[in-house]
Amino acid sequence: MKTVKTLAISAALLICATGAIAADSTSQIIKRDAPKGITAAFYVCIDKAGSDTIAIGSCLTTERQTQDARLNAAYKALLGKLNAKAKERLVSAERTWLEFHSKSSSFESALYSNEVVDDLQVTENEVFRLCERANTLDKYLTITNDQ
Template sequence: MKRTFRAIAIALAVFVHCVAVQADESTGQLIRREAPKGITAAFFACIDKASSDRIAIAACHSDEQAKQDARLNKTYKALLARLGAREKESLVGAQRTWLELQTRSSVFEEALYGDEPISGMQVKLNGIFRLCERANVLEKYLSIAKDQ
């Protein structure tokens, strides 16, 4: 009984500490902890400025999505220019598969998260993170292709 009470007390103390730490962090800082390398600092600043204004948050998401999409497309084109015919064909196929996965992941997340506005924002953020992660991968491939 004493062990159970002690475990509950420790768990409660850890929970209260985590809530207190998160209360000191801005939304941008919380998102930054989960974000892949490559998400712009302007995005985090925009999210903090938007506070709880859903329209402003949606604008932040749209701006960052456009930046990540442009980054991905620029890198993709640069990589294609460095590859031979066989590698180009393979990359195009991989990119088409990735696009299909992106679409299917979004559809699944929309069903999983539901119809609440906050859920839609999470689905959008997940999509932005996937764009960024794919751009990161393509940049890595480009650096390898440049070394050859």
């Protein structure tokens, strides 16, 4: 049985494509499921993109790079605050998370169809995972700063 998808991007594109008047902008629809930390520039980009899937893909790619840089900066800052044993554990945890992230992306690529909207959803999921991990590392960094 094919799973019914309630994906933010596909819903937003469907609304735009059918000409239906939506109460919420595309960015507001995405924001409902987005983790804290997604940039305001991303939401502006998504709204400017409208139903242009290439432009949406560009917005997602830019945000993926931003979130990846955020994650890397938090990771490096956290490493600088930890003792040797804690550093070792962080490195191990990060390697495990990278494996999870990779396998999740691979699974989602196989799960969703080959349509453009599905590719965008896979990328959005990746961006959200990067953001969530950066948020987690930022939280750990706050804890180390408080000690």
